[in-house]
Amino acid sequence: MIWTALDSWIVLAGALAGASCALVGAFLVLRKMSMMGDAISHAVLPGIALAFILTGSRAGAVMFIGAAVVGVVSAVLVEAVRRYGNLEHGASMGVVFTVLFAVGLILIERAARHVDIYPEHVLFGAVELVPLHLVSIAGLEIPRGVAVLALMLIINLAVVAVLFKELRLATFDPGLATTLGINATAMHYLLMTLTALTTVAAFEVVGSILVVAMLIVPGATAHLLTRRLLPFLAVSVALALLAAVLGHLAAIGIPPWFGFEDTSTSGAMATVLGLFFLIAFLAAPEEGVIARGWNLAGLRLSIVTQDALGLLARAAEDPANPDGSLSASDFRSVSLSPFRSAGAGLAVALALLRARGLVAADKRRFRLTQRGQAAAREVLRVHRLWERFFYDEGGVELGELHNAADLLEHYTDSDLRRALSDRFTGQRTDPRGKRIPG
């Protein structure tokens, strides 16, 4: 793999495109209008083609204006079709953007065939060609695409910085925004205009399909990772920048391992973003699948553990069982056993309790240690206090008490335990006359 100045320009173009898209796209994600980015990115195509046909110019400014106008028109059309066509939002966007995109493709095929716009570049972008079109700015020869995208990123950053709190309110609660004099409709169309402009600017780098990945995936990923707006935006942009670097490295680095030529950088960037999302989806600290599964498993285990302690404590009260021990099969067969259907959970819980020194095992029979008795008493105490509560205050029948208390005893934190103790100070027995320990 050889890194040249061309590669640097390509990465820079990708990074600028990704960052600009991520910034506006993040707000689309928050407004739950992600597919509006899709719609606009497709709808700008006829704008670009029409601007070219009307002016005969491929000058950046003309195309920008054409695309921005059509982008905003498409946002208006989507709203109009939805409202007056009695359609849901998705259907309305589906109608508007596919038709506009098709018109754009035809126009480009027909009218712009003699210039270097190719349908495949329109779809997928041609970031590899970015370094070939140079412009001179302040005596420096830099690729036109890079200059345009740098300007776009500055515009997006400026708008978000200046209107940060207005965008926050208008995207969160449009109704309140409007009553406070921040016209939510105007903010909506400002966002749509920025989306259209950004899409056009990013066009030659990522094309009109992959630009959707650039708009949406960073925001969707950051949403799993952050809980505040500023970190949310920062993480979105950072992911886009990282994806540009890693994407280009992957595009020129990985295929040769398998004896292929370089692949498309824009495709690789979008793929890297997809991987970021997958990682966040699985491994996000609170929202991730793994964290949720882990928390659920932890909760299950703590329930089984408490149940096991409770059962051993009851066994210790049983006069017919002087040493208060239970065999593994006793756990399933004693009355009120919570373990009739529990499988491996019980074995894990008992192993854990032994490791913590709360339970001792002797000839395959389990009993509470000194320390275990204290812990078990606490479990039993909470259970019987809840029974007292449901009996005295809830009018629950004796036969139902155990189940009712069982529901709550595992979710009783120290605050609740204190409140419960205070409520029943001096109360020594549960409704059946069993002693409340502690």
Next chain:
Amino acid sequence: MEVQTTSVNNRDLGPESASAPPALHVRDLTVAYHRKPVLWDVDLDVPRSLVAGIVGPNGAGKSTLIKAVLDLVPHASGVVEIFGKPYRRQRRMVGYVPQRESVDWDYPITALELVAMGLYRQIGWCKPVSARHRRRALEGLDEVGMADLAQRQISRLSGGQQQRIFLARALVQDADVYFMDEPFAGVDASTEKAIIAILQRLREQGKTVFVVHHDLETVHEYFDYLIMLNMRVVAAGPVAEVFTPQNLKWTYGGRLTLLDRAVDAIGQGSR
């Protein structure tokens, strides 16, 4: 009437204020989606310093009435005035609590940031939320008993807590007239009590509060004034006068009145 006696104590009801403009004046307000009317010829004149309930069956246009007053839905016709001047010129006197379900609670902001939104007009365009405004927002949270949870992300709050911070956001707006869309929806009993205490405090401060409400059993307890709505105003006035079986029947019962049939016919005709 009870309303009068309590309010006389708390604001200077001089002879000139007897003719003071009402908190809310609505004349000939009609709202239509497509051509089907949702609100029909609403006339209201609601005095200030009271808590007014807006009741009516589902689809009666309760939310729509609030949104039409606040210019959030276009009206086909009608005049809305707050303290005698058009709503658009009185916006800063008006606070709004939307339905809790109308926003995305997964949005990445904290309770404090949400409450600070009520200060955005005061802060002004393009300016950041300053430490002084954050302090004010914290006071607002304190008023609804939520100061402890200021830094909590809003999705981590219970329904009742979410409703409380919505209320705190309206309180920091320091408006004179409040419109609240179902502030009691999905809240626990203690939150409902806390909210009603706040509403009564607002009334004692001379503010006027409109509340979309569902539970008819609490009407007597919560409200001074009642607007009974079923596409048109069936009755509006002090609770003791208008909350009658006859008005209830007209509001909730007898679905197919002549008016309903006429409305349906118009709706069919516009298809």
